[in-house]
Amino acid sequence: MIEIKNLTKRFGHITAVDDLSFRVQPGEVLGFLGPNGAGKSTTMKMVTGFLAPTSGAISVCGHDVLTDAAGAQAAIGYLPEGAPLYPDMNPRSMMRFVGRARGMAPSRxxxxxxEVCRLVHLEAVMDQRIETLSKGFKRRVGLALAILNDPEVLILDEPTDGLDPNQKHEVRELIRTMSAGKVIVLSTHILEEVEAVCTRAMIVAExxxxxDGTPAELRGSSRFAGAIEIAVASDHAEVAQRDLAELGSVSHIGEVVEAEGETRFVVFPATDxxxxxxxxxxxxxxxWxxxxxxxxxxxxxxxxxTVTTGQSAQGA
Ligand SMILES: Nc1ncnc2c1ncn2[C@@H]1O[C@H](COP(=O)(O)OP(=O)(O)OP(=O)(O)O)[C@@H](O)[C@H]1O
Ligand SMILES: [Mg+2]
Structure with missing residues (x-):
């Protein structure tokens, strides 16, 4: 498992990661959400031992990342942001190179x-120079390298970034099927992705x-949860809203949108x-x-x- 205690990273006067503490257990798929610059990649770089924290402690599968980075890294598969690769190699030679560096036996x-080539659908480009691959294929090579030695811990920084919709779907399936018994932490800007693959969602900002909760709890904490969206013919919109507003179970009506003769509005419930x-x-x-x-x-x-800016997406 991963255990992070009071992790802080400062770059000059910027505090990128501010006293972060959490644990991730085997079987969990943790989705890291947050605005640009929130500190997601910086946290991942520290967990994988590529960046030293300013203060705090990180342990991965019992290895202290600060004093035993090699031990921790042996348990980790990491897909960094932007997937740095060797442009002159092809996916096959790059996988061989990384596999050897990770101490994998030649036959395995x-x-x-x-196996990995099939899992991330690289068959057609295995012998093509990496610099000539499209963005999505480069991302797939990065993912292939991260899962190559079937690590216990996967740290995936925006794994579906740049992939086409079919590949996004397949990579989410792949993450789901790999997740049993593993610790997976991924970052994403796609909120639906968290619901599709993660067992736990964490929003970081500043x-x-x-x-920190389940994707269902995240959605459920929205002021829209349990509200009812209604559409009526615009001619009847005023009277419909008046009738509904009289109900004791209605707190208020908002989000009124008129388009093509139809009026939509949201009826918000009074508590319970x-x-x-x-x-x-x-x-x-x-x-009506x-x-x-x-x-x-x-x-x-x-x-x-709401949680990252203190505002709502659409003012009620
Ligand atoms: N090497 C560095 N030197 C100086 N500042 C840095 C460095 N790396 C990151 N930062 C700063 O740390 C903050 C957090 O950056 P980070 O890359 O972790 O954000 P992020 O959550 O991954 O954002 P994104 O969603 O855009 O990927 C930003 O303000 C960034 O400019
Ligand atoms: Mg990032």
Whole structure:
């Protein structure tokens, strides 16, 4: 597992990581979210032993990263930001080079290169010079190198960045299938990705933790969770909103958007109110009719903005 205690990194007057403490257990896939410059990559570089902390302690699978970086690194597969690669090598020779450097036995290495090549779909480019590969293929080579020796801990800095939608999907599947018994930490700017692959979501901003919970808790903490989005014909929008606003289970109505003769708005519940039943009852007996009704599960982008800037995504 990974254990981070009071980790701080300063670059001159910039505090990139500010007294961060957390643990990640085997089986967990931790999604690191946060605005640009939040300190995600800096934290990952310190966990992998590529950057020395200003203060604090990191242990990976029982190895202290500061005093036993080699021991920790033996357990880690790391996909760095931007995937630095040797441009003159091809994916096959680069994998062989990295595998040998990691002390893999030649027979295991050969078998594993074939396996990993299939897993990240590099078959067509295995013998092509890396500098001539497209961005997404370079990313896939980086990912192949990170998982080459099937490490216990995977640190993946924006693993799906630059991949096409099919590859994004496949890499998420790959991460999910690899996750049993492993510790995986990945960073991403795609909020849905956290829901698709992670068991735990952490939002960092200005170097410290702003949220730590499951993706469902993240979504559920949105002010939209449990609210109902309604669409009616614009001619009826005013009366519909008036009828609904009278309900005791409604706290307020907001987010009104009019487009193409249709008006959408969001009905926010008073605390623990049986909003859906009430709305359906009122709609059934009303002079206006519903075009659409949807209960909101909460909006990740709203929570993200709220916890990282103190504002909401769309003012209610
Ligand atoms: N080598 C360095 N020297 C000076 N400042 C640095 C260095 N590396 C990172 N920083 C600063 O540390 C802060 C955190 O950067 P970091 O790369 O960790 O952010 P991030 O969360 O990964 O952002 P992004 O989402 O853009 O990848 C930023 O203000 C960045 O400019
Ligand atoms: Mg980064």
């Amino acid at each position: 290495l050969t078998a594993r290169i074939d 170097g410290s933790i702003k949220f 109110a049986p909003l859906l039943e009430d709305v359906q009852r009122v709609a059934a007996g009303a002079s 009719s519903l075009v659409r009704l949807a209960v909101d599960r909460g909006r990740m982008d709203d929570v993200f903005r």
